[in-house]
Amino acid sequence: MTRQVYDLCGANDVRFSPYCWRTRMALAHKQLDAEFLAWHFTEQEKLKFSGSRTVPVLVDGDEVISDSWRIANYLETTYTEGPSLFGGERGAELTRFTHAWADAILVPAVARCVIGDILERIELKDQAYFRASREERFGLSLEQMTERRPVYVQALDTALLPLRVCLRRQSWVAGEAPAYADYSIFGVFQWARVISPEDLLTTEDPVFEWREKMLDQFDGLGRRFAAAS
Amino acid sequence: MTRQVYDLCGANDVRFSPYCWRTRMALAHKQLDAEFLAWHFTEQEKLKFSGSRTVPVLVDGDEVISDSWRIANYLETTYTEGPSLFGGERGAELTRFTHAWADAILVPAVARCVIGDILERIELKDQAYFRASREERFGLSLEQMTERRPVYVQALDTALLPLRVCLRRQSWVAGEAPAYADYSIFGVFQWARVISPEDLLTTEDPVFEWREKMLDQFDGLGRRFAAAS
Numbered sequence: 001m002t003r004q005v006y007d008l009c010g011a012n013d014v015r016f017s018p019y020c021w022r023t024r025m026a027l028a029h030k031q032l033d034a035e036f037l038a039w040h041f042t043e044q045e046k047l048k049f050s051g052s053r054t055v056p057v058l059v060d061g062d063e064v065i066s067d068s069w070r071i072a073n074y075l076e077t078t079y080t081e082g083p084s085l086f087g088g089e090r091g092a093e094l095t096r097f098t099h100a101w102a103d104a105i106l107v108p109a110v111a112r113c114v115i116g117d118i119l120e121r122i123e124l125k126d127q128a129y130f131r132a133s134r135e136e137r138f139g140l141s142l143e144q145m146t147e148r149r150p151v152y153v154q155a156l157d158t159a160l161l162p163l164r165v166c167l168r169r170q171s172w173v174a175g176e177a178p179a180y181a182d183y184s185i186f187g188v189f190q191w192a193r194v195i196s197p198e199d200l201l202t203t204e205d206p207v208f209e210w211r212e213k214m215l216d217q218f219d220g221l222g223r224r225f226a227a228a229s
Numbered sequence: 230m231t232r233q234v235y236d237l238c239g240a241n242d243v244r245f246s247p248y249c250w251r252t253r254m255a256l257a258h259k260q261l262d263a264e265f266l267a268w269h270f271t272e273q274e275k276l277k278f279s280g281s282r283t284v285p286v287l288v289d290g291d292e293v294i295s296d297s298w299r300i301a302n303y304l305e306t307t308y309t310e311g312p313s314l315f316g317g318e319r320g321a322e323l324t325r326f327t328h329a330w331a332d333a334i335l336v337p338a339v340a341r342c343v344i345g346d347i348l349e350r351i352e353l354k355d356q357a358y359f360r361a362s363r364e365e366r367f368g369l370s371l372e373q374m375t376e377r378r379p380v381y382v383q384a385l386d387t388a389l390l391p392l393r394v395c396l397r398r399q400s401w402v403a404g405e406a407p408a409y410a411d412y413s414i415f416g417v418f419q420w421a422r423v424i425s426p427e428d429l430l431t432t433e434d435p436v437f438e439w440r441e442k443m444l445d446q447f448d449g450l451g452r453r454f455a456a457a458s
Contacts, residue, residue, distance in 0.1 A: 088317030093404025098326045100398075101391040162330035169329075175322025 002035050003027075006047060006057040009038035010122040015225060016195045018107060021187035022068040023056040026180060028218040030075050030082035034058070041126040068187070069099060072180050085180040098173060098181045101162070106188045109156045112138070114196035116146030121195050121228065149198070156200060160207055167206040171213075178217060186214045190222055197228045231264050232256075235276060235286040238267035239351040244454060245424045247336060250416035251297040252285040255409060257447040259304050259311035263287070270355040297416070298328060301409050314409040327402060327410045330391070335417045338385045339429065341367070345375035346425035346457065378427070385429060389436055396435040400442075407446060415443045419451055426457045 005024070008017035015021075015036065027034050039046060039055050050057040052066030058074070065074045073092055076085045086092040115134060119142055122130055135141055145152070163185065166173060173181040189211050192200055201208040215222040234253070237246035244250075244265065256263050268275060268284050279286040281295030287303070294303045302321055305314045315321040344363055348371055351359055364370055374381070392414065395402060402410040418440050421429055430437040444451040 087319035087323065090316035090320060090404050090408075091323060093399055094316065094320060094323035094327075094410060096399055096404070097330070097391060097395045097402055097410065098323075100394040101326070101330060104390040104394050161333040162326060165329040165333050166326045170322055170325055173326055175319050175325070179319075181323060181326065 004059040006039040006055045007036040018187040018191035019068040020056040021190045022183050025183035026072045095181045099184045102184045109159045112152035117196035233264050233288040235268040235284045236265040247416040247420035248297040249285045250419045254412035255301045324410045328413045331413045338388045341381035343425035
């Protein structure tokens with residue numbers, strides 16, 4: 001039975017969830033195939049079987065796992081013969097803080113920069129849900145946030161400082177080779193790349209170079225998904 | 230020959246460098262003794278032998294190592310029989326991002342909150358250097374920063390979010406047991422604790438509970454140094 005991932009989908013089949021991108025990269029790292037099923041914000045009924053209201057959801061034989069972090073840990077402990085996602089026994093625990101930073105700091109910082117672009121690139125049926133949920137989350141209208149974009153881009157630049165410092169000292173967040181610490185962060189940049197024509201990084205930033213290398217991983221898996229224009 | 234650490238010292242022998250605290254905890258973790266030599270901001274000539282202008286500097290037989298991160302890696306690779314500071318082969322690389330966050334985000338966020346208190350707790354001979362260097366770094370007078378403290382305390386609270394998320398999910402930053410990822414962050418809180426009467430954490434914060442547990446480590450090593458009053 002083919003492994004399946006429920007994958008957030010916008011208009012024109014754009015696959016733009018930062019969380020689903022983590023799972024896509026983790027599966028590629030483990031050299032595991034999967035079918036990525038297009039799922040839209042308003043298709044709650046299609047996820048009911050999983051007990052989760054959000055994607056990614058991985059269906060692997062009889063196993064149903066949701067949440068990108070839990071999926072990564074499932075893959076790590078189930079497919080022990082593949083390359084390690086965390087590197088070493090305590091690797092998952094040591095990756096936790098980096099993952100928490102990506103979720104708590106990077107996701108909202110990037111969201112503020114690209115949120116207006118998302119609205120334009122999701123299907124009409126999903127737009128009302130998206131607008132209402134995001135305007136509630138951020139306490140501003142999408143149009144107000146788009147107006148403030150220069151301020152948000154500057155704030156993102158500041159927030160990226162620890163990543164920049166880390167990548168000045170080693171090639172990958174995980175060290176000598178990319179691993180889940182990298183995918184956890186890369187998912188957020190790939191989300192921005194496929195959904196927004198705004199480039200959030202300048203070419204002299206070590207984070208830019210690292211993102212380019214991430215796009216080259218697994219025979220250019222990330223790059224095969226077009227950047228928004 | 231006794232191992233020695235050059236350790237930043239204020240008035241009344243207060244030992245308040247976040248970086249020196251990392252080294253103190255790392256040595257205790259490795260079960261290694263050391264003599265901590267009081268060093269003051271204006272005693273540059275005493276460090277000349279090391280090639281470093283800042284502490285900690287570790288002298289271990291013929292080895293002279295400066296910079297808290299380099300010292301931790303030196304201890305890890307030199308004293309392989311003691312408990313690991315990083316946990317596993319790739320542990321140091323996986324700890325790098327957490328360490329970079331502590332340096333790039335946490336240190337300046339805490340500094341803004343406690344900077345006025347530091348001036349009052351260092352020796353007279355060091356005050357002119359401290360004022361000039363810090364006012365240049367932050368672009369504000371120490372008095373202006375003290376006035377803005379409520380804003381800085383709020384900003385620190387926000388900056389702590391990834392640490393809070395991490396500690397809601399596992400007991401220590403490094404996972405099931407404390408390791409260098411914890412010491413790297415703890416050093417910054419211990420600095421604040423010994424130099425400022427302001428408590429920066431509320432008791433319901435998971436970071437507060439974690440700091441209490443850190444103070445208990447190694448028979449209460451951190452707690453043996455009095456909190457500022």
